[in-house]
Amino acid sequence: MKPRRQQALLLWLLLSSCVLTEAIEPISTTLAVVGGVAAMAKFYINWKNSECCQPAWISFNMTGLQADLDNKLFGQHIASHIISKAVSGFMSKNNPNKPLVLSLHGGTGTGKNFISKLIAENIYKKGMQSNFVHMFSATVHFPHQSQLLQYRSQLQQWIKGNITNCERSMFIFDEMDKMHPGLIDCITPYLDYHENLDGVSYRKAIFIFLSNAGGDSIAQTTLEFWNAGQSREEIKLKDLETVLSLSVFNNEQSGFFKSSLIKKSVVDFFVPLLPLEYKHVVQCAMAEMMARKMTPKKHVAEMMAKDLNYYPKRERVFSDRGCKTIASKLDFYL
Incomplete structure (x- = not known):
């Protein structure tokens, strides 16, 4: 086979085996075919350093996540147990029935964003910097209530497009307590038990919602245990589930207010984070x-x-x- 044909074949193999990111410019790929060995070598280096939706870049470290939760997350025995079991169970399935949907609730500085970071770092080689980890902030990405319909359409397209690009994508929604009620409902179908929607399967994705909603109720329950002379480690999930779900669902200022996410039970775990001592x-x-x-x-x-x-x-x-x-x-x- 002629050298140029060999180069073209190699280029085709590389392109077909990896989701290329913008690190590889179109002009580089052209040079790789027509510019000889030097250009091909440059292209290969760029390709090798480009993140792919492949096991080399996305591989769950169960032991690492547990170690991080044990050694870096303080005072959150309930959250640590739920996150470890939920993420490990989900990532161990090659063909889960639905996406993993976690809703983390607690006051400022209790570890909501930090937990998201630990999960990302133990799934994606690039952690939070991965092209497959997407973070949305209510005040940054959805600031104007008058544009609610436009936001709904954009959000659906962003999620569909990114999961089409990589089915093992992660979506983090911060400041859910500041999100317009009804906005998040537009993605409810993506979180439910569906083989696929319009030819796209969402079942391997992870969705994480972060919210201060329910934080006051969690703090009040924790204080009641303290006043009764009980250790915070004696608090169980069942002690918080009812007050948490009521305060989240009925809070008019919350993005979960009367939400179909709650009504249709697509959230797998509501994770309470206790106030820190x-x-x-x-x-x-x-x-x-x-x-x-x-x-x-x-x-x-x-x-x-x-x-x-x-x-x-x-x-x-x-x-x-x-x-x-x-x-x-x-x-x-x-």
Whole structure:
């Protein structure tokens, strides 16, 4: 076979085996065919570094996720157990019946975004930077209620297009408590038990909703356990399920208000995140120092944790910002 034909064949094989990203420019692919070995080598390097919807780039690390939940997520025994079981069970199935749909609820700084990050890092080689992880923010992507119909259409097209590109896509919706009620209903069919919709299967995708809605109810239940002298580890999911579902579904300010996602039970798990105590804030500060390759200094972590605001005002039990400001405040205390 002539060299140029060999190059063309190799190019075709590469193109057919991988979803190419914009790292490979159209002009590079042309040069690969007509420009000889040097151009072909350059093309191959670009292709090799381009993320694909293939096991080399998407591969679930069950042990890694469990280790991260055990060692990096503090004070969230309920959430840790649910996330570990739900994600591991879902990713172990080659042909799940429906997408995995998780709804994480809790106050500021309790770990909602952090859990999403841990899941992404243990599925996608590039973690949150993966082309197959898509994050939507209510205030950034859907700011104007007057454009609700346009947002619904765009959201459906974004999801359909990205899952067509890679069936193992992840979608994260932040600030669900600020999303216009009714917007999220447009994707309910994609989350249900369907073989496919218009030729597209959504069953291998993961959808994660993040919301402060229900946070007050979760905090109140946690405080009641504390007042009764019970350990937070004694709190079970059943102690929070009813108050959480009611506060989410009936909250007019929530994106879940009277939502078909709730009515049709397409959300697999409502995951409550408990308010964090002083000891957990100290752990967050120590973990942040380790993440920066520093020797953890407990006295610095304790100093920082003591300066934060806690509630109720008299008892000072729970951090009102959780661990949210730890990373930004650490430089000051160091």
